[in-house]
Amino acid sequence: MALITWTAGQFGTNVGFADDEHKILFDKLNKLYDLTTSGSQRSAIGAQLDDLIAYVVDHFAHEEKEMQIKGYAGYEYHKAEHDALVGICAGLQAKFHAGEAEVDEDVGQLVKGWLDNHIPSFDRAYADALNS
Numbered sequence: 001m002a003l004i005t006w007t008a009g010q011f012g013t014n015v016g017f018a019d020d021e022h023k024i025l026f027d028k029l030n031k032l033y034d035l036t037t038s039g040s041q042r043s044a045i046g047a048q049l050d051d052l053i054a055y056v057v058d059h060f061a062h063e064e065k066e067m068q069i070k071g072y073a074g075y076e077y078h079k080a081e082h083d084a085l086v087g088i089c090a091g092l093q094a095k096f097h098a099g100e101a102e103v104d105e106d107v108g109q110l111v112k113g114w115l116d117n118h119i120p121s122f123d124r125a126y127a128d129a130l131n132s
Contacts, residue, residue: 002033003108004026004112004115006022011026011119013123013126013127015066015130017066018063021059022059025052025056026115028055029108029111029115032048032103032108036103036107037105045096049092053089053090056089057086063078063082063126064082067079067129070130070132072129073129074125078126085114
């Protein structure tokens with residue numbers, strides 16, 4: 001069962017690349033969530049965690065580049081939000097691979113909660129600037 005489902009009403013930004021990338025991000029998060037809640041092997045969970053985090057980093061870099069190109073006034077604050085999540089994810093990733101942490105349902109809920117807030121509150125705010 002999906003942890004998070006992209007819908008235009010809840011998560012649409014009206015910025016084509018962002019919506020497309022958010023859909024991929026949601027798919028990757030759902031795959032990780034499915035692996036963690038179905039008792040999959042640690043190696044499979046680790047590989048999916050690495051894939052998800054790499055994608056998030058690339059997506060954030062793309063958003064940030066587009067915000068800079070368009071001179072988006074909220075760039076610094078938006079980037080700080082990105083940096084905070086990447087820091088949390090990198091810490092978890094390092095601990096997971098060192099055998100000091102697990103990726104479980106709580107991790108999925110944490111990321112879902114962040115996305116539930118970030119996309120409607122922060123990403124929608126850049127739509128006019130990025131579409132100009």
